[in-house]
Amino acid sequence: MAKRDYYEVLGVAKTASDDEIKRAYKKMAIKYHPDRNPGDKEAEDKFKEAAEAYDVLRDPEKRQRYDQFGPEGVNGMGGFGGGQSMNMDDIFSMFGDIFGGGFGGGFGRGFGGQGQGYRKPKFKGKDQRLRVELDLNEIVNGTTKKFKLKNDVTCSHCHGSGSEDGKVDTCPTCHGTGYVVRTQQSIFGMMQSQSACPECHGEGTVIKNKCHECHGEGIKQGESIVEVNFPAGLSEGMVLTLEGKGGAGRHNGVNGDLQIIIKEKPHEELLRDGNDLVYNLLLSVPMATLGCTVEVPTVDGKAKINIEPGTQPGTVLRMKGKGVPEVQGYNRGQKGDEVINISVYIPETLSKDEKEAMKKMDRSENFIPAESVRSKIFSKFRSYFE
Ligand SMILES: [Zn+2]
Ligand SMILES: [Zn+2]
Structure with missing residues (x-):
């Protein structure tokens, strides 16, 4: 470019x-x-x-x-x-x-370049991870949940300073710069190297009278309540990162992040295939043969659908827009379909009369597929392998 x-x-x-x-x-x-x-x-x-x-x-x-x-x-x-x-x-x-x-103000990146422009480090708090299980309804519609998290919080006794009396002293070793310069004799002559001050770990300050509650850290174990907004259309394994919702950083540093890992709770009847939902509709022989109206589950309650007389097993019906919305990108919010796959239940046991009736039907030519029907079903079958 x-x-x-x-x-x-x-x-x-x-x-x-x-x-x-x-x-x-x-x-x-x-x-x-x-x-x-x-x-x-x-x-x-x-x-x-x-x-x-x-x-x-x-x-x-x-x-x-x-x-x-x-x-x-x-x-x-x-x-x-x-x-x-x-x-x-x-x-x-x-x-x-x-x-x-x-250059402070939340930019915690520790040392600048060699010998020039030292910036004091800001401590970043711990990142946290949370696995959250959502059911299909929550996934399709989006939801908001509150969580109580155990994590580091700013010490209320010292307000994060780590000092019992509020006093923070300049580090005597580095005189507040946060780094020490060492001069060494080497084969290239005198060499200077700069490293973080061992006494204050780069902070430039020391606390003589440490806060008795947090032992000078400025943070302690606590709880916080986080409200998380789950957009519609999430799926298994996706990660939401909530910046600054993790643990508090030492000495009023920067908060860590909270990562939410999505788990999908399987639905009892509907399977997910990308943004489509798949339902397997099992019809009886008379229902598929004579046609009927049946109820099928959808993510927002039952829906009625018509089954035409003579519906073959393997027929696929689509209910447009009854699937899962796209969570991101240009087609965000666009919903998938509910796909209904039809299978037909063949009875495993029959009464004597039913057996007789079946035998009679078998002799009727209506029960023998015509060549055109045969090839139609075969080409559909073949399409699964392409
Ligand atoms: Zn404290
Ligand atoms: Zn120091």
């Missing part, structure tokens, strides 16, 4: 100043940040695209070459413009550059 014009990507004029470019990128980076748009591929692409554009336009030399030669001009110049794509780590390290250390 051809790359879009970098100025267009950031929504700035070709004459934009460095400052305007930086501000435009900042705005887009926040808007499309993956932490804010989890699972949204389009946002992620926009986020990457903006980062690539910014990576080129922020560098005067690259920008000039881009202006003069287009994307080809910045190929192979190091960095990422034009050619290969940036990976997420590169982007996040660029982030650190722009936003400095203070």
